[in-house]
Amino acid sequence: MDIPDWRNKIDELDEQIVQLLSKRAAAAVAIGELKAKSSAPIYEPQREQAVFEHVRRINSGPLSDAQVQDVYERLMDVMRALQRPQ
Amino acid sequence: MDIPDWRNKIDELDEQIVQLLSKRAAAAVAIGELKAKSSAPIYEPQREQAVFEHVRRINSGPLSDAQVQDVYERLMDVMRALQRPQ
Numbered sequence: 001m002d003i004p005d006w007r008n009k010i011d012e013l014d015e016q017i018v019q020l021l022s023k024r025a026a027a028a029v030a031i032g033e034l035k036a037k038s039s040a041p042i043y044e045p046q047r048e049q050a051v052f053e054h055v056r057r058i059n060s061g062p063l064s065d066a067q068v069q070d071v072y073e074r075l076m077d078v079m080r081a082l083q084r085p086q
Numbered sequence: 087m088d089i090p091d092w093r094n095k096i097d098e099l100d101e102q103i104v105q106l107l108s109k110r111a112a113a114a115v116a117i118g119e120l121k122a123k124s125s126a127p128i129y130e131p132q133r134e135q136a137v138f139e140h141v142r143r144i145n146s147g148p149l150s151d152a153q154v155q156d157v158y159e160r161l162m163d164v165m166r167a168l169q170r171p172q
Contacts, residue, residue: 006113013110018144024099025149027092063111067164074160078153
């Protein structure tokens, strides 16, 4: 495979990744609504830590665990923003 | 569904997301090796721009296009690091 072939493959993977990010965001919105009803805090460091531990544990490379967590830190920032009342 | 149910759903989504990130990273490593053979530059701003445009175009919410790009900016940083010779 040459570089354009690999890039086509990456574009296909991105379509799947973005779709899963949308599903994950929809779940975060649903949690945000449940939190609002019960006046629970949006930022729950213990849950975020559990997410980081989970993704590090299931990572099989070639990204390092630190790199996967790095991506997820940004992802969690964005998800948290989504739970804040507009 | 209550909060723990949604979190189980998120954990399942994360397993799929991390698996796709691994596949994407493996493709980036393959591209990095091809670039090294042809002395092509690792940083290709035009390609990165095309990736951002692609993910913004396919995004259907509830994340904003800017939020999806935000996550992808971190992802591209990490992928670029992976292409650098160790």
